[in-house]
Amino acid sequence: MTDLAAGLEQTLRRVVDPETGRDLIAMGMIYEARIAGTCAHVTMTTTTRGCPLTEMLRLGVEAALLAMAGIETAEVRLTWDPAWTPERMEPLSL
Amino acid sequence: MMALVLSLLLALATGIGPEDFDRPEALAIVHLFALGWLAQVMLGALVQFVPVLAARPLAFSRLALPALLTSSFGTLALAGGFLSLDGYDIARPFFLLGPVALGLSFAMLAVMILSTLITRQTLRLPEVRMVIVALAGLAGLWLSGAAMVSTLTGSRLAVDISQALPLHMLFGIGGFLTFAACGVSYKLFAMFLLAPEAASWQRRAVFALAALMAGLMMTGLVMLAGAGSVAPLLIGVCGISLAGCALYLDDVRRLWRARRRPTPELNMSCSRVALAFLALSVLLLPFAIWQGGALARASVFAALVGWLSTLTLAQMIRITAFLTWIQIFAPLIGRRKVPVVQSLTHPRRAGPALTIWSLSAGIGTLSLATGFHAGFRLALCGLLIAATQILCELVAIRCLSHLAPPERPARLPPLILPSLMNPPHSAENQI
Numbered sequence: 282m283t284d285l286a287a288g289l290e291q292t293l294r295r296v297v298d299p300e301t302g303r304d305l306i307a308m309g310m311i312y313e314a315r316i317a318g319t320c321a322h323v324t325m326t327t328t329t330r331g332c333p334l335t336e337m338l339r340l341g342v343e344a345a346l347l348a349m350a351g352i353e354t355a356e357v358r359l360t361w362d363p364a365w366t367p368e369r370m371e372p373l374s375l
Numbered sequence: 376m377m378a379l380v381l382s383l384l385l386a387l388a389t390g391i392g393p394e395d396f397d398r399p400e401a402l403a404i405v406h407l408f409a410l411g412w413l414a415q416v417m418l419g420a421l422v423q424f425v426p427v428l429a430a431r432p433l434a435f436s437r438l439a440l441p442a443l444l445t446s447s448f449g450t451l452a453l454a455g456g457f458l459s460l461d462g463y464d465i466a467r468p469f470f471l472l473g474p475v476a477l478g479l480s481f482a483m484l485a486v487m488i489l490s491t492l493i494t495r496q497t498l499r500l501p502e503v504r505m506v507i508v509a510l511a512g513l514a515g516l517w518l519s520g521a522a523m524v525s526t527l528t529g530s531r532l533a534v535d536i537s538q539a540l541p542l543h544m545l546f547g548i549g550g551f552l553t554f555a556a557c558g559v560s561y562k563l564f565a566m567f568l569l570a571p572e573a574a575s576w577q578r579r580a581v582f583a584l585a586a587l588m589a590g591l592m593m594t595g596l597v598m599l600a601g602a603g604s605v606a607p608l609l610i611g612v613c614g615i616s617l618a619g620c621a622l623y624l625d626d627v628r629r630l631w632r633a634r635r636r637p638t639p640e641l642n643m644s645c646s647r648v649a650l651a652f653l654a655l656s657v658l659l660l661p662f663a664i665w666q667g668g669a670l671a672r673a674s675v676f677a678a679l680v681g682w683l684s685t686l687t688l689a690q691m692i693r694i695t696a697f698l699t700w701i702q703i704f705a706p707l708i709g710r711r712k713v714p715v716v717q718s719l720t721h722p723r724r725a726g727p728a729l730t731i732w733s734l735s736a737g738i739g740t741l742s743l744a745t746g747f748h749a750g751f752r753l754a755l756c757g758l759l760i761a762a763t764q765i766l767c768e769l770v771a772i773r774c775l776s777h778l779a780p781p782e783r784p785a786r787l788p789p790l791i792l793p794s795l796m797n798p799p800h801s802a803e804n805q806i
């Protein structure tokens with residue numbers, strides 16, 4: 282894994298779902314994340330479509346990506362296809 | 376919440392006991408409780424929740440505040456109007472004004488909810504259909520209530536109250552409040568338990584039974600106008616309620632078992648107590664319809680206080696925390712470390728209050744069934760203590776009192792949730 286890719290994962294792991302206290306990757310809410318040049322692309326979902334937090338989470342991910350060294354633009358797309366299900370969550374580590 | 380505390384205070388102050396439920400003061404208090412507290416919260420919850428169900432913003436959101444104000448006025452006018460039955464003639468004009476204001480408010484809310492909810496995709500969802508049936512129940516509730524008010528004020532449009540009253544209570548408690556609570560709870564429970572949401576056959580069956588029940592009750596309304604007896608219909612409604620309740624509880628149990636949240640939070644464990652009260656009130660329903668009297672009062676109390684209020688109070692604490700969190704911390708996601716929603720609540724404070732509420736609801740139901748005056752008064756005291764504690768807890772959540780000082784913003788949000796007044800403002804500059 283390149284430094285940038287590791288940084289991307291670390292960044293997304295710092296954004297936490299406030300309902301469960303788990304990060305977005307552990308929640309299975311990140312469908313795709315990649316870096317092309319200085320642009321970070323993320324495709325993500327929310328646990329419930331229409332949840333009042335949706336846009337705030339998208340903006341939060343965008344802000345976190347833009348704070349990464351070497352990233353100048355961030356494109357965060359929301360999708361509910363496929364819809365999130367609890368099976369997407371990483372098992373809790375004990 | 377104010378209406379809840381006020382109605383309990385009045386019930387204690389006027390010395391109402393199990394034998395006094397037909398007194399005008401009791402009618403006023405029952406309606407302050409049912410309309411000022413339960414119906415208001417339920418309609419507010421629908422307005423908040425319908426955008427989540429339909430995944431699109433609320434339509435005609437400007438109507439929210441006028442609807443809230445008209446319904447508060449209508450409730451007070453109706454409650455005051457009941458006192459005219461005791462000879463306070465000064466309250467008579469209010470008795471007619473109450474249903475007019477309430478009708479206006481219900482119409483505004485129905486416009487907001489239906490125009491948000493009805494799209495080709497959403498209509499396929501059973502929980503959406505359930506909310507629509509609940510609105511039909513609200514219409515039936517209003518029609519039966521207004522017809523009785525018209526009868527009691529001596530106008531020409533009169534119905535047989537002994538026939539209209541059971542239909543009215545079934546419309547209010549079952550057709551409107553319970554159907555709305557079921558429609559909303561599927562999604563809410565799945566969200567809080569992190570359980571898969573797939574619509575089951577039970578859910579479709581519950582919806583079909585609810586629609587059938589609403590249809591039967593609407594037929595009853597038409598029969599009232601023709602002075603027919605509604606007794607056979609009530610037997611049908613009773614059977615459907617028993618079957619529908621069993622299927623609904625089975626569906627919730629399925630969600631509970633499939634949950635991904637290992638230890639359910641306080642709001643969900645209290646919701647289980649509420650569901651037990653739902654079962655109790657539906658089990659009492661056949662006796663209520665056949666015998667009326669004490670068991671009917673117990674069934675109504677178990678439903679309004681034990682089922683609907685316990686559910687509402689438990690979820691209210693959790694949802695107030697969630698909305699407060701969004702208001703303060705959502706703009707900071709991804710920019711700095713934010714606390715979790717749960718840290719805004721204090722289960723050790725809310726837990727005992729909800730336990731006192733549920734125990735008092737149980738004692739109240741039992742006292743009404745057995746006509747035990749002192750027990751009922753004790754239950755009212757317990758309910759008042761619990762409601763006051765929960766109110767304090769809601770204030771504490773809004774003031775972020777349970778949060779460690781470094782995490783608290785410099786300026787607190789206003790005490791009243793702003794969702795009806797204006798959109799959540801950015802809190803970035805507050806911390």
Ligand code: HEM
Binds near residue numbers: 397453536543675
């Ligand atoms: C969720 C809302 C409502 C619920 C749960 C509800 C429930 C009840 C109950 C339980 C009673 C019987 C009380 C007793 O015998 O002590 C009753 C009576 C009555 N309700 Fe409602 N009600 C609601 C809304 C309304 C509305 C909107 C109106 C008027 C538009 C209304 C008008 C009446 C009238 C006039 C009576 C008295 C009938 C009599 O003389 O016995 N109610 N209601």
